[in-house]
Amino acid sequence: MKKIVLSLFLFCIQLLARADGYWFDIKGSGKAGEPVKVSVRYGGVDEAGSRYLKTREQLDKLTGFKVYVIDDRGVRSDLSMARMTDGLEGSFVPKTAGTYQVLGINEELPVVDRSASSGIRPVQYLCAIYTVGDLYTAGDPQSTPTPKQYLDIIATKKDKWIGVQAFIGQHPVAKDTRLRIFNPENWEKLPVTDEGGKAAFIPTMKGLYIIRLDWVDNTPGTYNGRSYGSVRHRCDYSLFIDEAP
16 A cells, blocks of 8 residues: 555656746846846656747747846846747846846736636746856855745855745745755755755756745635636746756
């Protein structure tokens, strides 16, 4: 019986790891006064564990995303996002050295039917950091960002470790909250947070890591004429590691 339960659990984890998702793709020189391209991607994972991009009509789920940038003085700039063949695309120009939080939210996703009796309304948050000048480090309150969205994630670098702190309502999540971390090959880690809502991991390779926090509000309601039994809030932090460990 235990073997059956374990096998079912592992199978469910594999299915979850292949679920569709959203992430930021951010490209820039890291210099003040030079443009930064911000793209919102929507994709899945194939049977080999590789991420792929959705295109054309599959990108309808990107409709409704609002993307903005907040610098380390707290100044917010809303980005105008154009729909391209492989996602949404916008840009901004950092004026000075510092830390820029790139944030996104989509509250217009359709209700998903999970049973005959009720559905789930998804709300998607995205976050990432773009730095001009030296990368901020853990323990430096002058350069470490603070949470800005209802669900938010802050990642800091210290030596070979990546520290992660997760927030709900701008407060650290409870102890033992489960996070999900996908490496560039989509292998998944499932760390739990400590008393301060923190966890940590060591990157295994170069590339894009996605750090995920889910929280479910079981308040029912109606959206666009469709009823739901709960709201699933999801935050995905896009972390690009450009150096091999």
